[in-house]
Amino acid sequence: MDFDLSEEQRLLQDSVAKLLADKYGFEQRKAYMKTKEGWSTEVWSQMAELGLLGLPFAEDEGGFGGGAVETLLVAEQLGRAIALEPWLTTVVIGGSFLRNGASAELRGALVPKIAAGELKLAFAQVERQSRYDLFDVLTSAKKDGSGYVLNGRKGYVVHGDSAEKLIVTARTAGGQRDLKGIGVFLVDANAPGVQRRGYRTVDGQRAAEVELSDVRAEAVLGNPENGLPLVDQVVDEAIAALAGEAVGAMQVAHDMTVDYMKTRQQFGRPIGSFQALQHRAADMLVALEQARSMSLFAAMAVAERDPAERRKSMAAVKVQVGRSARFVGQQSIQLHGGIAMTMEYACGHYFKRLTVNDAMFGDADHYVRYLSDTGGLVQAA
Structure with missing residues (x-):
């Protein structure tokens, strides 16, 4: 299977990365949190200009025409910035409800407003x-x-x-x-x-x-009278996006930790020179890559037409990504020491986002029980 991105997908990824690099430094993020909205209206407008708010909608409805892979790419970049804007709730969750449950007339009335940044869900x-x-x-x-x-x-x-x-x-x-x-x-x-x-x-x-x-x-x-299947489908799409966001946050947490280990001195040498801590950083990388694999799996499995099989796949995604996020987050805190517990340092904020991300729509423990009750991801022979 070819996992290489197309030219259009790379352009999308680079565009989002550039926007967030310019507008989403850690100090800028803290300033956004203090506004009335709690996020940046300027960044939201620029996301609209890039087509990110119309990403999952059909082009003839005023959207971008993107799929699960494009959603994953955007979510991962937003996770790297631990962005505050209501992209997940409006575009991914709200967009899925409209695409799968709304009439063409209703979509025609709402999608252009969402794509333009004028309507939030x-x-x-x-x-x-x-x-x-x-x-x-x-x-x-x-x-x-x-x-x-x-x-x-x-x-x-x-x-x-x-x-x-x-x-x-x-x-x-x-x-x-x-x-x-x-x-x-x-x-x-x-x-x-x-x-x-x-x-x-x-x-x-x-x-x-x-x-x-x-x-x-x-x-x-x-x-x-029977809207639960629609809710299940939307939540599965949200889980796939959350997996991408978690991978982005974990990547930054891991990078920050490795960089800190190279500069923090103890006993006259960088703590990264101690083998035990090198092993911890390696274990963090393994957990990150396991989560990355499951996020790619989620982008493919979300299109599964059998609701029961799709839900099992997303449960497995939740389990692995949640466990990886917990491990990477906890180790990043431990290896940074006391500085990681301060509001002035970014590491703790990434751990908080990973923790909230894990809890949305069910944490890893919840989905372990679900898979146990339903016979597991793969049925025994």
């Missing part, structure tokens, strides 16, 4: 009791005439405080943990009955708690 799925179970939904959606009225609370909506529209999972029928009876709805974030409380997450991103009180949905995405 957020996925309101997590509830206080749901943990990692996508089917654990208490928020209700009641039929009212030709539409639906939503009531409920969502606890961890990434970039939910700056999004113009929310994509909300709500129950149209059945009990709290039934697989059927879950719908996906598009909601105006500023509609009557929507209350949002924004906050900063541990890795510097923004999120919100969202309360819905008799909120009328603007549109239904997919089947309102």
